[in-house]
Amino acid sequence: MSNDEFRAVMSRLAGGVVLVTAQEPPLDPDDPTAPAGEYAGMTATAFLSVSLNPPLVLVSLRTGSRMDDVLDEQPLWAVSVLAESQRHIAGRFSMKGRLSDRLLFEDIPYVRGEATGAPLVGGALGTLECRTEQRIEAGDHALVIGRVLTARMPSEEGGPLVYFRGRYRQLG
Numbered sequence: 001m002s003n004d005e006f007r008a009v010m011s012r013l014a015g016g017v018v019l020v021t022a023q024e025p026p027l028d029p030d031d032p033t034a035p036a037g038e039y040a041g042m043t044a045t046a047f048l049s050v051s052l053n054p055p056l057v058l059v060s061l062r063t064g065s066r067m068d069d070v071l072d073e074q075p076l077w078a079v080s081v082l083a084e085s086q087r088h089i090a091g092r093f094s095m096k097g098r099l100s101d102r103l104l105f106e107d108i109p110y111v112r113g114e115a116t117g118a119p120l121v122g123g124a125l126g127t128l129e130c131r132t133e134q135r136i137e138a139g140d141h142a143l144v145i146g147r148v149l150t151a152r153m154p155s156e157e158g159g160p161l162v163y164f165r166g167r168y169r170q171l172g
Contacts, residue, residue, distance in 0.1 A: 015045035017090045017161040017168065020059055021118045022070050022077040039119050040101050042067040043094035045163040046141075047079065055148035057130060060141045066101070068142050071132060077146065078118035080110075081126040082161040084170040089121060090161055091168070115149040125160060126153050 024037020046060035057079065061068040071077055082090055092104055109122030115129040130146030137143075159171045 011165045014162050014164040014169075016047065017082045017163050018044050018047045018059075019080045019082060019089060019093055019121055019124075020044050020047070020061075020067060020077060021080070021120070022067070022074050023117045023119075024070055025074050036117075038100075038102050039105050040066055040070045041093045041104060041119065043090045050145060055151070056133065056145055057128060057148060058143055058145050060138075060143055063137070063140050063142055071144055072135070072142075075132040076116035076118065077130050077132070077144075078113045078116050078120055079128045079130065080119075080121035080124035081128075082121070083123060083125050083155065083158040084161050085158055086121070086123060087161055087168045090163075113150065120152075120154075123155050123157075125155055125158070126151070 019041055021039060021041045023039055026034040026036050028034035042061070042065070044059050048058055050056040050058050059079070061071065089108060105119060110119040111122065112118070113120050113127070113129040118129065120127040120129075127150075128148050129150040130148055132144055133147045134145040135142055136145070162169045162171060
């Protein structure tokens with residue numbers, strides 16, 4: 001089996017689209033006056049619920065990616081379940097050779113999560129704040145399992161953003 005054959009088959013599996021976010025740890029964790037790190041964000045389609053009791057979720061991160069590096073140091077992170085109207089957000093945070101994260105967040109409405117300090121996207125269908133429980137190295141990815149600390153549904157308007165056959169799509 002070739003990589004292209006595997007990729008083609010897996011593209012037939014529809015997935016929900018989320019934005020995973022975190023705040024980098026301070027530059028000097030031992031100095032309470034040190035400036036906090038920047039926000040980091042990444043579009044993900046490999047995200048799923050693992051357990052109800054305790055509430056656990058899993059996200060798959062490409063090894064060596066910016067988000068993999070951030071979550072390797074920062075155990076607190078968040079997830080915003082994107083609505084069909086938020087395709088532009090998904091595209092922005094999945095670009096190759098993209099702008100700095102600071103610029104990516106610049107005109108996106110968000111609030112800081114109370115439990116994590118990570119950005120929670122305004123208008124998302126749901127938001128979760130998580131703390132890393134376990135990391136599993138799996139091929140060229142890291143599977144990060146997080147305990148859900150908060151779960152909210154800020155918006156019930158619209159349907160979910162879905163990724164299928166290499167494109168963002170809407171249900172229906």
